[in-house]
Amino acid sequence: MLREILKRVLVGALVLAVGATSVAAIVVWDTARKIKPGIHLALAANQAPPKVGAIEGGANILLTGTDSRSGLGGGFSSAAELSGSSGAGSNDVTMVLHISKDHTNAAVISIPRDMMLPIPACPDGSGGNHSAQSKGMFNTTLSEGGLSCVVLTAEALTGLNIAYAAEINFNGVVALSNAVGGVSVCIATPINDDYAGLNLAAGQQTIAGSDALAFVRSRHGVGDGSDLGRISNQQTFLSALMRKITSAGVLSNPLTLYAIANAVVTNLQLSDTLTSPDAMVSIAVALKSVNLNNLVFVQYPATSDPNDPNRVIPDATAGALLNAALAAEQPLQLTGAVGRAAVLDTNAPPPAPTTAPSSDASATPTPAPTASAGPAVVAASLPTTVSGQTAAQATCAKGNN
Numbered sequence: 001m002l003r004e005i006l007k008r009v010l011v012g013a014l015v016l017a018v019g020a021t022s023v024a025a026i027v028v029w030d031t032a033r034k035i036k037p038g039i040h041l042a043l044a045a046n047q048a049p050p051k052v053g054a055i056e057g058g059a060n061i062l063l064t065g066t067d068s069r070s071g072l073g074g075g076f077s078s079a080a081e082l083s084g085s086s087g088a089g090s091n092d093v094t095m096v097l098h099i100s101k102d103h104t105n106a107a108v109i110s111i112p113r114d115m116m117l118p119i120p121a122c123p124d125g126s127g128g129n130h131s132a133q134s135k136g137m138f139n140t141t142l143s144e145g146g147l148s149c150v151v152l153t154a155e156a157l158t159g160l161n162i163a164y165a166a167e168i169n170f171n172g173v174v175a176l177s178n179a180v181g182g183v184s185v186c187i188a189t190p191i192n193d194d195y196a197g198l199n200l201a202a203g204q205q206t207i208a209g210s211d212a213l214a215f216v217r218s219r220h221g222v223g224d225g226s227d228l229g230r231i232s233n234q235q236t237f238l239s240a241l242m243r244k245i246t247s248a249g250v251l252s253n254p255l256t257l258y259a260i261a262n263a264v265v266t267n268l269q270l271s272d273t274l275t276s277p278d279a280m281v282s283i284a285v286a287l288k289s290v291n292l293n294n295l296v297f298v299q300y301p302a303t304s305d306p307n308d309p310n311r312v313i314p315d316a317t318a319g320a321l322l323n324a325a326l327a328a329e330q331p332l333q334l335t336g337a338v339g340r341a342a343v344l345d346t347n348a349p350p351p352a353p354t355t356a357p358s359s360d361a362s363a364t365p366t367p368a369p370t371a372s373a374g375p376a377v378v379a380a381s382l383p384t385t386v387s388g389q390t391a392a393q394a395t396c397a398k399g400n401n
Helices: 002-015 022-032 138-158 170-179 209-217 227-245 254-267 277-288 316-327
Strands: 059-066 091-099 106-110 116-119 133-137 164-168 183-187 191-193 198-200 203-207 268-270 295-299 302-305 308-314 342-344 388-390 395-397
Touching: 059 138, 059 277, 091 138, 091 277, 106 227, 106 316, 116 138, 116 308, 133 138, 138 164, 138 316, 170 209, 170 254, 183 227, 198 209, 203 209, 209 227, 227 295, 227 342, 227 388, 227 395, 254 268
Parallel strands: 059 164, 106 295, 183 395
Antiparallel strands: 059 091, 091 106, 116 133, 164 268, 183 203, 191 198, 295 388, 302 308, 342 395
16 A cells, blocks of 8 residues: 555646655655644545645545644744634635636635625534534634535535535644745835834845734734735735746756645644545646636625624625636736735736736636637626635735725
8 A cells, every 4th residue: 555655646746747756755755754644524425535736526625724833842932923722723814726627727715704694504523513503703614613614615605516625723833834934925015013023124025934924814904904904815825826926937957846745744634535645746746737827816795784894795696606716717907906905016027928818907807718629718707895816826915005
């Protein structure tokens, strides 16, 4: 069994163009052996493990960031960085990556942590269940029912079947940003957040380690100080990270790829559907074929909660349109502005031309390329109330001045 696993991992390494060298072989083996036992998802029992090569059909992967400090040791450098929960913690950041069945487009849907929504009955990890709630705050789902509960709630909200999931801790952000040699982000106006321990001057800044963690956690220092502003800030960071990871200098460097893989498997707790090296390679290969113009970051549509000004609820109309587009495998076309804490970087070169849908509000929907013969898939034009950006767009973070 071990021999077969190692053989598949090595084939996967070749697929990812790490290189057929002894160094690459050692790198992949060392990474695979660090994968921890997976968490079982309530509705994913019959998910067949993918084979090496791009995953057949689409895939939905949930990534949630916990604020738990349990097991992280004393490696944080400031009191602000130590803020968080014990135990399972709260799911302060939750994103669902949807890869289309034809592998031509993908979307990253950020679900607001402060969203009040129905929470289904969830297993509690000890053989029991938490009762369903007609209305609860989304970021309580991890502490109340674990990763499976986060998935079940996200499935109910988006209508997607989510077979893969992972939980990342504070150290994961630090390690990943260090692995790529830092992430270059544009700062439109100075960001000063004493809560997160972050102070950044305006201009282009390369951030890594604890600064990268503070940047994605900052709430009071960006936009309007809301969680929706923080989601926008995270989209600025993630789009810059994707551009860095897909750059030639990273993809052609086996040691950097090893550092990225090591950061992932060391700091992520994976679902048992994702612990197979085959699964990770297959999803990576499918995502690798998606042009950055076709990778859309979008905040799940939300509106103010009439019962609590500090909370939001799903926007029923816009949410239904987004869910329908995802179900129909349509590329997403943004017509609204970028997020609350972002502005377009006017000094950045324009994204490379593509036949994929444009995020320009004046553009008309364009058929997206399909992997096989058949009718062209028309992009779904989302309402102007829905914010986000593509991974190809360079945006600048706005400080909360």
